[in-house]
Amino acid sequence: MKKYFKPYNIIRVLVCLIVLFLIVFPFLWLILSTFKMQKDIIKWPPTLWPKRWTIQNYIKVWDRIPLASYIKNTVIFAGAVSVCSALVDSLAGYAFARLQFKGREVIFNIVLLTMLIPFQIVMIPLYLELHNFGMLNTYLGLIIPRAASAYGMFFMRSFYMGLPKSLEEAARIDGMSEFGIFTKIMFPLCKPAFVTFFIFCLTSNWNDLIYPLMMTNSTKMRTLSAGLAMFVGEGVRETGPALAGALISIAPLLILYCFAQELFVEGIAVSGMKE
């Protein structure tokens, strides 16, 4: 018990609580604002607690945008991209980490360098490319360009480099094929990294605005983030509904994150993330 009151612990807990507060407070503001009327949100002096509770904002969101359709699109898009990317990047990451082949470092550096260009500049050439392939405004057209990512390959490579070499050496001596080694030994060990990256990938694609907006031409194919943008107009901003939309958008991710917690952080611990 005495351990808990050592000065080190006190500082530690105090600082963590401060950071906790810094994070929670804006979110509290966000959540409470979704239950306020517009004039309660936009006023001086501003108050945290709603004067009158209302669910008007949520109703507006439901009425204005086809929520069900957007959620469906977002789930398909982000979900498929994450699954594909996690799989493909695992393969590539393992190869970059553990397999020897000519030009391995050079190719990996090229992969790293592709992360250096901001999306805005490649989006028009990409748009034209997808148009040429006839893939605009299709699920395939949204998913395939994102089905592999440089960040993912980097992430997986880091992970695989941390696994002990002895495992694969032994398997190789036993005469297993490389593919077999991967599927039967390496990949199962990397489940936690797989889940972690899956969540990272899901999060970033779930919230991506420009990419789905550019590559689709009809509201049928829009995602949640595009729906959110509908509440901000020229010279008009419907803060309440926009925040309500944001909360609705984040809810599935939050739920998924809670469930995945177990595999998440503790899990990676099995073999770590060494270079």
Added chain:
Amino acid sequence: MKKWKKFAALGLAGIMVFSLSACGGGSDTQEAAPAPAPAADETDAADGAPAEETDGGSAQEAKEYEPVTLTFWNGFTSTDGEVLQQIVDDFNASNEWNITIEMDVMPWDTFNEKLPAAIAAGDAPDFVLCSSGYYVPYVEAGSFVDVSEFYDLPGVDKNDFDPNVVDLLYYDDLCVGIPMQMVSHYFYWDKDLYAEAGLDPESPPETWEQVIEYAQILTDKSKNQYGFLVPANNNVTAQYAMYAHGGGYMNEEETQALFNSEANLAAFEDLRTLYDYSPKDSDDNTYISGQLAQFINGPWIINGLRENEINFGVAAVPPCEGNDPGAAVIPVGFSIPKTTSEEHKELVYKFVQYWNTEEICTRWTKECGTPAYLISAQKNFADDPLTSALSEPLAYGHIECKIHGVNPIASETLYPALGEIFADADIKETLDKYNDVMQGILDK
């Protein structure tokens, strides 16, 4: 394995090159393949090709019309977009030509990012909305076709359009759009704050000088209350200050920069004074906060003011004593990309005609608060002072920087000038400096 990769790469490159060359010579760039307009083939409705080619959608007699889908892009998000969608839905349900309009809404930024690429790729929608602030590059690139034939269609009453309004959408001889909405900017005041400060809530300032006078009375920093708003990132207020003094950016032909005129000098002096009575930051939330006693803004703010239960008044922006009033007008027009087929163009005119009727124009004004520009619709608001006030500037307003586009001009000259002046730079020097910059742009 490397060999495989090389072949795959070559193969893919080959396919791309092949598809580009196969799609017709005269390809614009190495990427764009200007295929003939596929006429909304992304949609699932049956494309009415056979019926159109034989009799044409413009046949007057009631024929069996094949269902047709028209694609429509615009940037009307938020509440206005909702009303627009309802009107489109009504049209879809009631029109006799079996037209279904699929409307795609996106933020204007995205619209301007996508449309040019879409036109070049042959992927563009059948028709769009475009506002005068965005027209210039499209006009220069020849993206939109001339739509003046609309006014000669049977059933369209050209006299119902205010001539100034029609003219605003002409760039030289090119009629690039048909009016959809007209907005200008107005002077708003908070009647409650006026009463609290001892001013008569029913009499707004009649001259620009009075605006400044009242602003001082209405500012009370201890209550975080301000008498005016001079935004540093928005051109509207500064422009109206210039108009009040009879100044402006440049001459009408847009060949001579007049940024450092005497009139503007006085205007910027006023702006600096007003800056003291203004909050230092501003966004959409500031205008409806109830802490701002006077400001200049467009009609779109009215819904927000109403929702926040602000007791406001609206009037045209007053000029200086003895000057004529000036105003900027921003038309939004229906435009048709050059890739749209003739048949679809005829059908687009049907919707545009539907829009420009007294009924719809009145409805749009009622629900969105923008001024009515059809003479027949204006009559419906004769006894509504607020809405009539909105139409006033339409008679004398002009489009600011029509040929060059006001946004690039403002961001290269006005915003930096304002920034420097508010940081206490010498006004004359600053205006001279940016006058040269503007002249440089005009000379190109």
Added chain:
Amino acid sequence: MKKGLAKWTGKDRVGYLFIFPGMLILFVFTIIPLVVSFIISLTNLDIFLAWPNMVGLENFKRTMADERVLNAFKNTFYYVVLSVPIQLVAALVLAYWLYKPTVFNKLCRSVFYVPVLCSFTAIGILFNLMLNSTVGYIPFLISKVSGEPVALLAEEKYAMAVIIFISIWKAFGKTLIILVAGINDIPGTYFDASEVDGATKLQQFFHITVPNLLPTINFTLLTTLIGAFQVFDAVYVTTGGGPRYTTETMVQYIYLRGFSAPYELGYASAMCIELFFVIAVIVLFFKGYMERRIQNNM
């Protein structure tokens, strides 16, 4: 010597097979558009894609004379130099404090990750609301202390600092999670042994934790660095580059030039290429340095 045929041995082939799907997609959908951008930077293409003229290096020469490019680079460096170390150090220290799986720790870690789950659009709306000097809570608090509400995002001396704060606020949870995982990987025996020897927490941190964590730190350093140089969303949703260009970063300026009139895609691409080289040099430098450190450590 089989060396000449080394490429075609089974071992190599497997490696290529493994990376094939990923590299194919990356090649077609990232590398090709990238190459096209390189080409565009040599033209005066505008967004209407009308047949452009090759202008060679003229775009690049123009960037040298453009004050705003210099300003944008300066702002970007300022942003990177502040945000990257702060984010990494904060995440590292917190990771060290929160890696054990206690209830308090798990709660903190989860909460810290929540901002990462939000979209920047939502964060922009929220923070604009809270920082607005007429209706925002932060200026309200400031006015209680100093008498006058300060418009943080409109003041030249505070705007960038606020943006840095918002960025770190949003992103550090992710870095934290990765570092915690890395720490959990260090065998507990190392710590136990050192405790027997009487090491303090501080000594343990610097002599056990950090050296063993170097590979993970390398990963987070490089990815954070790359992201920081390309900062755009945080600026776009709050200040858009103002006040008076003090928060205009490279990508923000590139976006402005390319996507608002007069839509000079060629010029914007040229600036992008310059940014690319700057980041490449810095990243490869750090990568080399870190990997040497790690080798020495082994």
